Amino acid sequence: MPIEMSLTDEHEELRATLRAFLNECSDEATVREQMSTERGYDPDVWTQMAEQMGLAGLIIPEEFGGAGYGYVELLVVMEEMGRALLCSPYLSTAVLAANALMHCADEKSQKELLTEIAAGRMVAAVAHAEPNGRWDIEGLEMTATRSGDQWTLSGEKTWVLDGGSAQVILVLARTDSGLSLFRVDPEAPGLRREAVPPLDLTRKISQLHFEDAPAELISAGDQSANFERVLALTTAALSAEQMGGAQWCLETAVEYAKTRLQFGRPIGSYQAIKHKCADMLVETEFARSAAYAACFAAAEQEDDFLEMADLAQSACSEAFFHAAAETIQIHGGMGFTWELPVHLYFKRAKASDLLFGDAAQHRESLANRVGL
Amino acid sequence: MPEPTPMDEETLRARVRKLLEEAHPETTDSISFRQKQYEHGLAWVHFPEGYGGLGLSPKMNMIVFDEISKHSKVIHTTPPASVIGIGMGAPVVLTYGTEEMKKTLLPKIFSGEEVWCQLFSEPGAGSDVAGLSSLAIRDGDEWIVNGQKVWTTVAHLSRWGMLLTRTDPDAPKHDGLSYFLLDMKAPGVEVRPLYQITGEAEFNEVFLNDVRIPHARMLGQEGQGWRVAITTLMNERVAIGGGGSKRKGGGATGQLLDVWRQRKKGAHSPAQEAMLRDRVTRSYMDNELLRLTAQRARASQKAGNPGPEGSVAKLAQAEINKRMWETAIDIMGSDALAFEAGYALRQTAGAPDSVEGIAKYQFLRSRANSIEGGTSEIMRNILGERVLGLPGEPRIDKEVPWKDVPRS
Numbered sequence: 001m002p003i004e005m006s007l008t009d010e011h012e013e014l015r016a017t018l019r020a021f022l023n024e025c026s027d028e029a030t031v032r033e034q035m036s037t038e039r040g041y042d043p044d045v046w047t048q049m050a051e052q053m054g055l056a057g058l059i060i061p062e063e064f065g066g067a068g069y070g071y072v073e074l075l076v077v078m079e080e081m082g083r084a085l086l087c088s089p090y091l092s093t094a095v096l097a098a099n100a101l102m103h104c105a106d107e108k109s110q111k112e113l114l115t116e117i118a119a120g121r122m123v124a125a126v127a128h129a130e131p132n133g134r135w136d137i138e139g140l141e142m143t144a145t146r147s148g149d150q151w152t153l154s155g156e157k158t159w160v161l162d163g164g165s166a167q168v169i170l171v172l173a174r175t176d177s178g179l180s181l182f183r184v185d186p187e188a189p190g191l192r193r194e195a196v197p198p199l200d201l202t203r204k205i206s207q208l209h210f211e212d213a214p215a216e217l218i219s220a221g222d223q224s225a226n227f228e229r230v231l232a233l234t235t236a237a238l239s240a241e242q243m244g245g246a247q248w249c250l251e252t253a254v255e256y257a258k259t260r261l262q263f264g265r266p267i268g269s270y271q272a273i274k275h276k277c278a279d280m281l282v283e284t285e286f287a288r289s290a291a292y293a294a295c296f297a298a299a300e301q302e303d304d305f306l307e308m309a310d311l312a313q314s315a316c317s318e319a320f321f322h323a324a325a326e327t328i329q330i331h332g333g334m335g336f337t338w339e340l341p342v343h344l345y346f347k348r349a350k351a352s353d354l355l356f357g358d359a360a361q362h363r364e365s366l367a368n369r370v371g372l
Numbered sequence: 373m374p375e376p377t378p379m380d381e382e383t384l385r386a387r388v389r390k391l392l393e394e395a396h397p398e399t400t401d402s403i404s405f406r407q408k409q410y411e412h413g414l415a416w417v418h419f420p421e422g423y424g425g426l427g428l429s430p431k432m433n434m435i436v437f438d439e440i441s442k443h444s445k446v447i448h449t450t451p452p453a454s455v456i457g458i459g460m461g462a463p464v465v466l467t468y469g470t471e472e473m474k475k476t477l478l479p480k481i482f483s484g485e486e487v488w489c490q491l492f493s494e495p496g497a498g499s500d501v502a503g504l505s506s507l508a509i510r511d512g513d514e515w516i517v518n519g520q521k522v523w524t525t526v527a528h529l530s531r532w533g534m535l536l537t538r539t540d541p542d543a544p545k546h547d548g549l550s551y552f553l554l555d556m557k558a559p560g561v562e563v564r565p566l567y568q569i570t571g572e573a574e575f576n577e578v579f580l581n582d583v584r585i586p587h588a589r590m591l592g593q594e595g596q597g598w599r600v601a602i603t604t605l606m607n608e609r610v611a612i613g614g615g616g617s618k619r620k621g622g623g624a625t626g627q628l629l630d631v632w633r634q635r636k637k638g639a640h641s642p643a644q645e646a647m648l649r650d651r652v653t654r655s656y657m658d659n660e661l662l663r664l665t666a667q668r669a670r671a672s673q674k675a676g677n678p679g680p681e682g683s684v685a686k687l688a689q690a691e692i693n694k695r696m697w698e699t700a701i702d703i704m705g706s707d708a709l710a711f712e713a714g715y716a717l718r719q720t721a722g723a724p725d726s727v728e729g730i731a732k733y734q735f736l737r738s739r740a741n742s743i744e745g746g747t748s749e750i751m752r753n754i755l756g757e758r759v760l761g762l763p764g765e766p767r768i769d770k771e772v773p774w775k776d777v778p779r780s
């Protein structure tokens with residue numbers, strides 16, 4: 001029998017608590033304020049999320065100070081954050097870095113870093129992509145250099161989420177034992193961090209230049225398979241965030257279509273608009289199914305998890321982007337303005353699609369996995 | 373440990389095994405087996421006890437299917453001609469029928485002994501089925517019906533018809549309709565095949581000339597036929613938008629994958645191959661999304677008749693299915709110039725036997741998916757208005773007597 005994908009009352013309570021919190025800490029004015037800062041988020045809110053709500057360590061095991069929850073809880077959290085367009089290092093730190101540490105790092109580093117992350121004292125960035133533009137594991141080319149017990153890194157890492165504000169940088173690089181995870185101090189000599197002006201202002205990205213930068217090896221053995229899983233876990237969580245964004249667009253577009261009158265009628269009474277909304281509803285419902293499937297498969301450690309993560313990335317990326325694009329269109333001239341927040345979702349949608357390899361790449365990966 | 377409820381999953385499975393001891397699909401014909409399945413309350417477990425069910429949640433039906441498949445290579449699934457009776461006739465009888473109708477009609481609907489058809493659409497009333505013009509006039513304890521129905525699937529095989537007809541032309545259109553059970557063998561019922569783009573005739577024209585129906589066969593009150601019709605249509609959407617295949621890469625998707633894997637190597641350039649592969653992957657995904665959405669809907673579905681959410685699956689499935697078979701044809705390329713089955717007009721076409729034959733047939737048949745059971749445009753209107761709450765269009769046909777509404 002297939003796993004039953006339904007949320008419990010506790011999950012709905014978590015959602016309600018989170019929505020109330022985000023209504024306060026991630027209203028439109030706050031989002032606009034935070035996105036115009038260099039850091040891109042409010043450190044006080046980050047601490048509050050960690051200390052009062054246990055969100056930073058949501059999926060981190062209790063032995064490392066986390067809440068020890070699973071991917072179903074994360075699904076709810078990411079959906080709400082996506083809806084509220086929260087500006088936060090949540091994806092980089094609580095999802096990507098936490099997973100990288102949990103799946104690739106040695107115990108000592110896990111203890112040290114996961115504890116700090118869960119406590120809200122540390123923002124962590126993972127540096128993996130490189131200027132070659134590839135997102136697959138084989139595309140990782142940076143090779144670490146060893147002299148004695150010391151490791152150094154040289155080369156470029158691109159599109160590093162929150163690379164500018166992180167207190168620790170986790171770098172993927174090759175060694176004799178295969179793909180390895182390194183810990184680098186952001187202030188290390190030989191590391192230059194350059195902020196990239198982002199398409200999506202709500203998530204900050206950096207380019208990192210390494211020139212014989214000292215690094216600490218914190219993994220043992222080849223991490224290719226583990227890191228592939230880390231990326232899939234990250235896109236699964238991201239897909240829930242995208243689905244939440246799509247849901248916001250749908251609701252916003254429908255609300256506008258009910259209240260905007262042209263030619264003496266609400267524009268939502270014209271089928272050209274009504275049918276767009278209906279199609280958005282179908283796509284959003286499908287995106288929800290995909291995000292659920294991926295996150296439930298992650299939670300239950302199902303065999304088909306990697307496949308479901310590919311499916312969710314592709315379905316949710318396209319649904320979110322399409323919903324945001326249609327929401328602009330339904331708002332007419334207003335949709336094209338800076339004043340309305342729709343463009344922020346539109347940009348978030350495209351950036352989220354491109355962040356870990358786009359929808360077409362994930363479909364290709366899916367095709368490979370199921371043998372098409 | 374708390375006591376398990378009287379009908380938890382394991383108890384239900386045990387009940388299925390008990391049925392299999394009495395009658396096994398491998399040694400029993402479909403009708404006899406399904407009769408027994410009904411007696412055991414395992415026909416549709418979400419129906420009440422005594423009517424082929426056990427009063428359980430609809431999602432428990434999967435468990436019955438699952439348990440039977442565990443113990444039998446043969447599965448007596450819904451006979452093709454009974455889809456309408458089981459999907460729409462049974463819920464309508466259960467909701468609106470008399471005790472006697474439930475007792476006599478439901479077992480035969482499920483077993484496949486009696487086929488049902490849906491007599492709604494007329495030449496002048498398709499999407500706007502509430503605007504239909506066939507007319508029933510009261511004559512003592514009977515009604516006399518005249519008019520024409522069209523697109524009536526399996527009418528030629530049917531024992532009973534779900535007839536929606538006008539009983540009051542002076543009332544606004546929705547208020548002047550009544551719903552009857554029509555004996556398809558009654559004098560004055562004439563069924564003529566209607567050929568479709570595949571060359572076969574699943575559907576028919578049905579002419580009603582002075583057909584007499586006992587008043588006792590009216591379902592719901594006089595003038596309330598529209599409400600009964602809505603129950604039928606909501607169930608139809610769920611029956612049609614059934615949520616894709618039950619398992620990964622199964623059903624129609626499996627057939628598309630077969631076409632893809634058996635493609636002629638070298639017929640397409642590498643660039644074309646890459647594009648086709650992406651389309652195949654999209655179809656695979658679409659079907660997964662349908663399956664997962666149906667699974668999610670089942671998990672949250674309460675007992676009772678489905679709501680407008682059924683339109684999500686109906687709309688999606690229609691468009692997905694058409695796209696999928698278009699992809700299959702494009703994979704075959706110029707080999708699809710031939711249509712081996714031919715178009716000899718006949719009542720039922722033999723099932724095509726090759727992967728390519730199925731795809732070519734489905735390429736044509738799937739065009740109906742976005743028309744039958746309500747067009748995709750109508751589904752979008754329903755989703756927009758009933759689920760999202762968008763305003764309807766200004767109407768010129770709602771408050772006025774039906775007889776004053778313009779018609780083509």
Ligand SMILES: Cc1cc2nc3c(=O)[nH]c(=O)nc-3n(C[C@H](O)[C@H](O)[C@H](O)COP(=O)(O)OP(=O)(O)OC[C@H]3O[C@@H](n4cnc5c(N)ncnc54)[C@H](O)[C@@H]3O)c2cc1C
Pocket residue numbers: 260262263267270271272273329330331332333334336
């Ligand atoms: C870049 C830009 C430059 C512009 N420059 C000028 C300019 O120089 N001078 C000027 O006067 N104006 C200008 N405009 C305004 C432009 O003409 C209007 O934005 C446009 O006509 C749409 O009107 P609206 O924004 O009020 O949207 P609305 O009319 O409110 O439309 C909202 C949505 O409803 C849809 N809709 C509305 N009515 C119907 C219907 N009957 N059937 C189906 N759908 C419907 C629309 O297609 C749209 O998707 C400009 C707009 C932009 C974006």
Ligand SMILES: Cc1cc2nc3c(=O)[nH]c(=O)nc-3n(C[C@H](O)[C@H](O)[C@H](O)COP(=O)(O)OP(=O)(O)OC[C@H]3O[C@@H](n4cnc5c(N)ncnc54)[C@H](O)[C@@H]3O)c2cc1C
Pocket residue numbers: 271489490491492493495497498499500522523524525526575740743744745746747748749750753
């Ligand atoms: C294979 C098949 C089997 C069928 N089986 C049965 C059956 O067993 N019993 C039965 O009763 N019927 C049956 N039907 C009929 C089916 O329900 C109708 O064909 C359908 O409801 C459309 O009606 P129509 O064909 O009259 O098209 P019309 O209603 O005339 O529609 C023509 C076009 O106009 C569009 N349109 C109409 N109204 C609107 C609107 N308000 N807004 C936007 N667009 C609109 C439609 O979407 C369509 O594209 C079957 C049809 C098919 C194809």
